[in-house]
Structures are given as C-alpha cells and as structure tokens.
Amino acid sequence: MRTDIAIGILIPFIGTSLGAAMVFVLKQNISENLQKILTGFAAGVMVAASFWSLLEPALESSAALGSLSFLPSAVGFLIGVGFLLFLDEVTPHMHFDHQEEGPKTGLKRTTKLILAVTLHNIPEGMAVGVVYAGFLSGSAGITSAGALALALGIAIQNFPEGAIVSMPLRAEGMNKGMTFLFGVLSGIVEPIAAFITIIAAGAVVPVMPYLLAFAAGAMMYVVVEELIPEMSEGKHSNWGTIAFSFGFVLMMVLDVALG
DSSP states (O other): OOHHHHHHHHHHHHHHHHHHHGTTTSSSOOOHHHHHHHHHHHHHHHHHHIIIIIIHHHHHHGGGGGGGHHHHHHHHHHHHHHHHHHHHHOOOOOOEEEEEEEOOOOHHHHOOOOOOOHHHHHHHHHHHHHHHHHHHHHHHHHHHHHHHHHHHHHHHHHHHHHHHHHHHHHHHHOOOHHHOOOOOOOOHHHHHHHHOOOOOOOEEEEEGGHHHHHHHHHHHHHHIIIIIHHHSSOOOOOOHHHHHHHHHHHHHHHHHHHH
C-alpha cells in the first residue's frame, strides 16, 4: 500500500487516540456545556464531510446517467442508513451519556459504551477507505488532497468523541491507563475498516457511487441518531448549535481548500 494512503487511513485513528488521552489531562467529569460543544462540533464535521467528501463525488461519478444520476447516490445513501440501523438493532447500544442505562443486555455500562463507540467508528473508517479507493481508481473525481481532507475532518471529529468516551469510563471507576487503552481500541476498527474497503472497492469500481453514498448514509445516521440528540438534551443551550456551525464550516473549508 502506498505510504500516503497508509498515513491517510491512520489519521482518524490518531484523532481518536489523542482524544482518549485527554483522560490524563481533564478532570474526572466533562461539564454538560463542554459535552454539548464537543458533540455539536463533531456532528457539524460529519455532516459537511458527508456532503462534500462523499455525496458530491458520488453524484459527479454517475453524471453519465443524465437525469437519473441521482439514483446511485440515493440508493447507496438509504442502504448506508439501513445498515447502521441494522447494526444498532443487533449490537448492544448506548448513548454517550454514561448515566443512561441503555437496553437491558446484561452488560456493564462501560462495555456498552465501548461497543457503541466502536460501532460508530466503522462507517467512518469505511468512508475514508471508499474515498481513497475512488482516488486510486481515478473514476470518482477524487484527488489525494480531497481524500486527506476527509481523513483530517474525521480525525478532528474523533478527537472530541475520544474525550467524550474516555471521561465517562473514568467516571465509572476504571483507571486512567485502562480507560485510555479501551478508547484507543475502540478506534482501531477505523483503519481496519478503511483497509478492507479499499481492497474490496478496488474490484468493484463500477459501483463506486453507491459505496460513496453508502458511507455518507452511515455517517448521517450516526449524526441524527446519536450526536444531535446528545447536543440537544438537558437544559436548553445554544452551545451545541454554535459548535455544529463551526465544525461544519471547518470541514467545508478543508474539503474545498484541499480538494
């Protein structure tokens, strides 16, 4: 595998690891406003990445279909949402708030939290893998800089996510070293998912628009199902919405400037 691509698929994992490392810096609990800010920022980054880094190249790569060029993107997007919905149904699931009981699966809260975050990281890894596969195929109008922009955007999103995850684990009584380790392990699925997607996508270039839109749908599911409710719950506050706006603009700037 090319060095630049290997680095690209590792960047989101590095973002998660750095976020998990905040357990050594921050106090035991994250304030409600800070959690809203971090979650809103992450949601903004993911929404912008879904549009500019995934759906736009998906539409461009199927332009030859004329008035039906929307079809691959629409189908892929809905399959991506359905896939995450299915995973949510069959996997023990829990919101980021460590005080929420979640479904009665018999698992500890910390175990549910780790599984939930790992689940969220799968579509992000797939998204990076699909974009790099599109770059390698040369069929989706994706540049190396554009793929790097998506990887950086997801890494930025993963940093607050890593902090949001590691701090509740620490609050549950887990020591800092183990909390950091579990945070890192929850992110290792990203480069693995990216690598598998690159290998698989290389053999199915004709369905690249579907794969790009699939990744976008999966990411948007996470935003709507998890991040937006998290940034809006509790006492009314505009911090989450403001952070969402900054995250969206930052990702848009990265994608346009580097793409």
